[in-house]
Amino acid sequence: MTAIPYAEALDRYRANAGGFPLRPDDATIAELIAAYHPDSTGGKAIPLKIGVNAGMLCQPQVAALLQTNALIEDVDIAGAEILNTDILVIGGGGAGAAAALTAAGEGARVILATKLLLGDSNTVMAEGGIQAAVGDDDSPQRHFEDTFKAGHRAADKELVAQLALDGPDVIRWLIKLGMSFDVVGHRPFGGTLKRKTPGGATAPRILSYRDFTGLEMMRVLREAVGLHRGIQVMDRSPAVELLSDERGGCAGAVVYSLEHHRFVLVRARRTILATGGSGRLHLNGFPTSNHYGATADGLVLAYRMGAKLREMDSFQYHPTGIAHPAHLAGGLVSEAARSEGAKLVNGLGERFIDELKPRDVVASAILREIQEGRGVSRDGQTGVFLDVPGLVAAKPGILETTLISLAHLAKKCRIDPTAEPLLVTPTLHYQNGGVAIDTHGQSSVPGLFCVGEISGGIHGRNRMMGNALLDIISFGRRAGAHAAEARAEAYSSRAGIGHIHDWQRQLTLADLPLDARGPHVFPDYGNFDLVADAGIGPRAAE
Amino acid sequence: MSDDNVSLVIDGRAVSAPPTASIIQAFSLSGGALVSNVGCMGQGVCGSCRCMVRRDGSRDVTMELGCETPVEAGMQVAFVSYFQPKRPHVYDLEALTDSWQILDAMDETFPQAKSCRHCGGCDRACPRGLDVQKGVEYAVLGDVQAAREVFTECIMCNLCTLACPERIRPNHLGLFIRRALAALTLRPQELMRRLRQIENGTLTVDTSTVDDTRS
Amino acid sequence: MTGIKQVLLDPAIQIGADLTTWLSLGGGDGLKAAIASPAGALDTVRDSGLRGMGGAGFPTSRKWEMLIASEAHDKAIVCNGNEDEPGTFKDRHLLEHTPHQVIEGGLIAAVATGTNQLFFYINPHHTKGLAAMRRAVEQWLVHDLLQAAQAAIGKSIKLAVVESSGLYIGGEETAVISTIEGGFPFPRRKPPFPAQSGVFGAPTVINNVETLANLPHILAHGAAWHRANGIGDAVGTKLYSLSGDVLRPGLYELPMGSSLHDLVFVHGMGMLSGKEFKAVFTGGPSNTLLTKKDLDVALDFDSVRARNSRLGTGAMIVISEGTSIVRKISEYMDFFANGSCGQCPPCKSGTYQLSRILNRIDAGDGSDGDLAALENLCSILPGCGRCALIDGAVTVVESSLSTFRNEYVSSIRRRD
Incomplete structure (x- = not known):
């Protein structure tokens, strides 16, 4: 693949600075995506061989992971400590925290188990903001339609409508918890929220706090969870298998204590999976903007137990990940930059796409430039320019007041953002599909809820900026409230991992290997082997 | 590439990595098991990779974030676990409904703040370089807006809470003020209007306006 | 106590705060000798070979000489009775049972060095010792011997009992000074050394309780007598x-x-x-x-x-042999982690991290990586603090790791 050397590209960029021509484009959006989006050009989606969605198309790496054998056997959890709770929430990000707070607020006893620490999540990394149709020029109806269309009409309309209608109340709930939002001027009371326009929207709808909205949200949620007497947090405790009851419903989970190297059985009346997405699987060899914990653990466990999935062949590649320097590759440049007006420029010094189109469109357009030799190459890394200097010239002071994280990032890239453009390229950002849910976050498995990035159906085949922070709170709260209603119910009589026997039968009949095990719990470069760490292998049967 | 590699020690592990690598990346490259003290991997917002760093030839040990600090030859690094005080502070933000009571509520929850000794331990502990001690001082003086500003970019790594000899828990104090101010004073007018429209049923979503034909 | 010569612990002088009895038992003779010849007192102490009993073992006369060399009007001597480390319980005994022995020692030091401020810095957790010292000082304040001492140096001598913070760091010399000045016991950077600028800027010497308690006997019986009390080259x-x-x-x-x-x-x-x-x-x-x-x-x-x-x-x-080294070290590290003040974050974080890892190993949940991490901390941390707390904490871990490594290894959970 050829590309234009950095020095030459920089000359052309400087020559055109301030007035980059937009190259005319004949390709339709559908053609652009079909020809350049990694979902189409990467590893070809394959049908799942086993499980409730057998026959459904799935990204091949994800399919391989979904069709793995369990990490543990019955004997491994014999004698393990057993904890009982009303609600088990698995995952310490925004969705898990919202679910836990809501369930505990209803009077349920909650255990929140998380792989790393409470708050270590994609939520804390979210920069751009959260959508909520609050403007007089906007409406939940518009929010619904924009979201549905941006997702290529593949989403579940009821979920999208719910999301859009929940928006304003979610913002109020967050404010009540003590989250700040940017306001225009200095009038908190009776003032006006600052709004930005996300790619693909018909009205400004992004509410934010500076360009670290997720950090502001997560530190408030983390403190609220930590202070709540009804919530017991188990950190360093990844879920390694779900517990099933005699009817195939979910009865809790087996978690592994990384601190004490032993398994703990958590029995629960309801289980809420909020384990996030799968960016750290580095699908199709892409770098990722995701948190270290995003290894699709919950997705694997839910599917193994029989939860229906959807759109598992659809992933979001955020248009602007860092391309250079290599050690920061994949790190995110928030859409806030384009939302504020930053342009994308190829190696010829021309614009090639409306920067505020939906993310899959912009990402495909960037990949087209790179594949057709109009990208910019620097030290072996290829991308296109993001014209931050132009933005700064148009909006002086923006790096100090609004795009604080961007300024911080430029410093790490060792460039002067007022003089030199950033080199960007798409980065694996979001799992569009996931576990199918209803408006309460209930999956097709009784007793099992899924909220946040693990769930599917809200964003269709492409997510808009700002809808992830909204979805985690909207559906997190809904699942928490609904699950809490079960707090007076009796526990199921059995809670074990019997369902993995059926799963192993399916694996065997489908000629799938039994020695491939999942979930991975950590990325490959985490150099962690749970079987060795727990001292449960090798198994004689293998 | 490997000729340019630098050698350093991370948690007792001899590591060789390219000089552009962060501490976290270098540890992972060396084959070290990365199962804690890791999170956002480079954005510097989760605070999990807090570590102590001693550079070659220096007596000083500094507090830094492993995902943002590039490796250097001869560097020695030790990760620091999240610090959980034995008796954490307790407050119920929902019970704080009268904004006149903010300062009293702060005093009640963080009574130690008044005893700040100005030793600067919190400032030295902060890997983000925030003026933590100043923030505590503003809070004690009742300048809540200034205190709020100081902690704007706090990532809650808890190193100042670990350091403080008076057990002030500066980052939690800062967060308390931030939360209280938002919860008690942020009332955007268009949000209030919109909530009323939704709650009295005048604004709904009609899902039949869009067709399901995929584009 | 079969035939062992008891000086400080002589049962006859364990009389509490009773100045009259103290003087009737030979107390006061040492002070009188010092008053008669302050310069001679320094010589005697130098010849006696007396060294600091608080841990450092620095020759007492050398400390005094720095004070004598100063021409400042105000000088201070602090009797350090903060004693807080695990396993040490000598100073509290002296303070409670023979306060006059300690105070007379302090006055001898004041006379020998021309010092007009004498602070008795006592850990408030030693309630009995603190009370005895307060009563004893009251008795000295109205006694002729104090007047005589003041006359000898030509200055009025201030005697004060000051409560320490009771914190471990409060025993460090600069922390002592900070506390007496009304501040928090934060160790300060040196220089300036206390002998140059100590309590409110006055040149200051800090002597341990036991060190001062030796002085009345040395001055009363002479340097040779003191030297003879020790074995071989050791004195007293x-x-x-x-x-x-x-x-x-x-x-x-x-x-x-x-x-x-x-x-x-x-x-x-x-x-x-x-x-x-x-x-x-x-x-x-x-x-x-x-x-x-x-x-x-x-x-x-x-x-x-x-x-x-x-x-x-x-x-x-x-x-x-029945006691676990790892558990002991782990307990002591909890002590150091609590005792570290935090103004030097690496000391606080370092002791915290050491304590966390040691607790984990002691609980049987440690790993080989934890051992490496311990050794790594021992390599990084020394010298990172303003006082020696972190250095002591590291020394004890390092020493146990090198001598009893097998105990650490067998405490680490076996995984095969």
């Missing part, structure tokens, strides 16, 4: 705080230079029945462990130093 007697797995723990006054073996097996009457001697944590416990091969060591500053350890305060915590 020493208070040893003996604790741990011995049959008879307690406070012992023995000739300086008595062997560890004698302390443990003769005076302590040996190990608890059926237990094997394993090791001793010396004065801190922030020093290198002494083990079986060190039983012959003479317990004086130089001999213990020759074994790469330190006599410290004279505390000897004896442990037997």
Whole structure:
């Protein structure tokens, strides 16, 4: 693949600075995506061989992971400590925290188990903001339609409508918890929220706090969870298998204590999976903007137990990940930059796409430039320019007041953002599909809820900026409230991992290997082997 | 590439990595098991990779974030676990409904703040370089807006809470003020209007306006 | 106490705050000798070989000379009675049972150095010692001997009892000064050294309680008498705080230079029945462990130093084969982690992290990586603090790791 050397590209960029021509484009959006989006050009989606969605198309790496054998056997959890709770929430990000707070607020006893620490999540990394149709020029109806269309009409309309209608109340709930939002001027009371326009929207709808909205949200949620007497947090405790009851419903989970190297059985009346997405699987060899914990653990466990999935062949590649320097590759440049007006420029010094189109469109357009030799190459890394200097010239002071994280990032890239453009390229950002849910976050498995990035159906085949922070709170709260209603119910009589026997039968009949095990719990470069760490292998049967 | 590699020690592990690598990346490259003290991997917002760093030839040990600090030859690094005080502070933000009571509520929850000794331990502990001690001082003086500003970019790594000899828990104090101010004073007018429209049923979503034909 | 010469612990002088009785038993003679010749007092102390008993073992006369050399009007001597480290309980005994011995020692130091401020810095947790010292000072304030001392140096002498913070760091010299000035016991950077600028800027010497308590006897009986009380090159007697797995723990006054073996097996009457001697944590416990091969060591500053350890305060915590080194170290590290003040974050974070890892290993949940992490911390941390707390904490971990590595390894959970 050829590309234009950095020095030459920089000359052309400087020559055109301030007035980059937009190259005319004949390709339709559908053609652009079909020809350049990694979902189409990467590893070809394959049908799942086993499980409730057998026959459904799935990204091949994800399919391989979904069709793995369990990490543990019955004997491994014999004698393990057993904890009982009303609600088990698995995952310490925004969705898990919202679910836990809501369930505990209803009077349920909650255990929140998380792989790393409470708050270590994609939520804390979210920069751009959260959508909520609050403007007089906007409406939940518009929010619904924009979201549905941006997702290529593949989403579940009821979920999208719910999301859009929940928006304003979610913002109020967050404010009540003590989250700040940017306001225009200095009038908190009776003032006006600052709004930005996300790619693909018909009205400004992004509410934010500076360009670290997720950090502001997560530190408030983390403190609220930590202070709540009804919530017991188990950190360093990844879920390694779900517990099933005699009817195939979910009865809790087996978690592994990384601190004490032993398994703990958590029995629960309801289980809420909020384990996030799968960016750290580095699908199709892409770098990722995701948190270290995003290894699709919950997705694997839910599917193994029989939860229906959807759109598992659809992933979001955020248009602007860092391309250079290599050690920061994949790190995110928030859409806030384009939302504020930053342009994308190829190696010829021309614009090639409306920067505020939906993310899959912009990402495909960037990949087209790179594949057709109009990208910019620097030290072996290829991308296109993001014209931050132009933005700064148009909006002086923006790096100090609004795009604080961007300024911080430029410093790490060792460039002067007022003089030199950033080199960007798409980065694996979001799992569009996931576990199918209803408006309460209930999956097709009784007793099992899924909220946040693990769930599917809200964003269709492409997510808009700002809808992830909204979805985690909207559906997190809904699942928490609904699950809490079960707090007076009796526990199921059995809670074990019997369902993995059926799963192993399916694996065997489908000629799938039994020695491939999942979930991975950590990325490959985490150099962690749970079987060795727990001292449960090798198994004689293998 | 490997000729340019630098050698350093991370948690007792001899590591060789390219000089552009962060501490976290270098540890992972060396084959070290990365199962804690890791999170956002480079954005510097989760605070999990807090570590102590001693550079070659220096007596000083500094507090830094492993995902943002590039490796250097001869560097020695030790990760620091999240610090959980034995008796954490307790407050119920929902019970704080009268904004006149903010300062009293702060005093009640963080009574130690008044005893700040100005030793600067919190400032030295902060890997983000925030003026933590100043923030505590503003809070004690009742300048809540200034205190709020100081902690704007706090990532809650808890190193100042670990350091403080008076057990002030500066980052939690800062967060308390931030939360209280938002919860008690942020009332955007268009949000209030919109909530009323939704709650009295005048604004709904009609899902039949869009067709399901995929584009 | 069979035939061992008792000086500081002489049962006859364990009389509490009773100045009249103290003077009737020969107390006051030392002070009178100093008043008669302040310069001679310095010579006597120099010739006696008296060294600081608080842990450092620095020659007392050398400290004084720095004070004498100063031409400042206001000078200060602080009697350091903060005593807070695990296993040390000598100063509190002296303060409670022979306060006049300590105060007279302080006055001798004041007269010898021309010092007009004398602070008795006492750990408030030693409630009895604190009360006895307050009563005793009241008695001195109205006694003619104090007038005589003031006349000798030509200045009025201020006597004050000051409560320390009771925190471990409060015993560090600069922290002592900070507390007396009304501040928090934060150690300061040196220089300036206290002898240059101490309490409110006045040149200051800090002497341990036991050090001062020796002075009345040295001045009354002479340097040669004092030297003869020790064994070999060591001088005087020493208070040893003996604790741990011995049959008879307690406070012992023995000739300086008595062997560890004698302390443990003769005076302590040996190990608890059926237990094997394993090791001793010396004065801190922030020093290198002494083990079986060190039983012959003479317990004086130089001999213990020759074994790469330190006599410290004279505390000897004896442990037997049945006691887990890892658990002990883990307990002590909790103490250091609590005691670290935090103004130097690496010391606070370092002791916290050491304590966390040690607790994990002790609980059987450690890994090989934890051992490497411990050693890494021992390599990074020394010298990162303003005071020596972190250095002591590291020394004891390092020493146990090198001497009892097998115990760490077997505490680590076996995974195969």
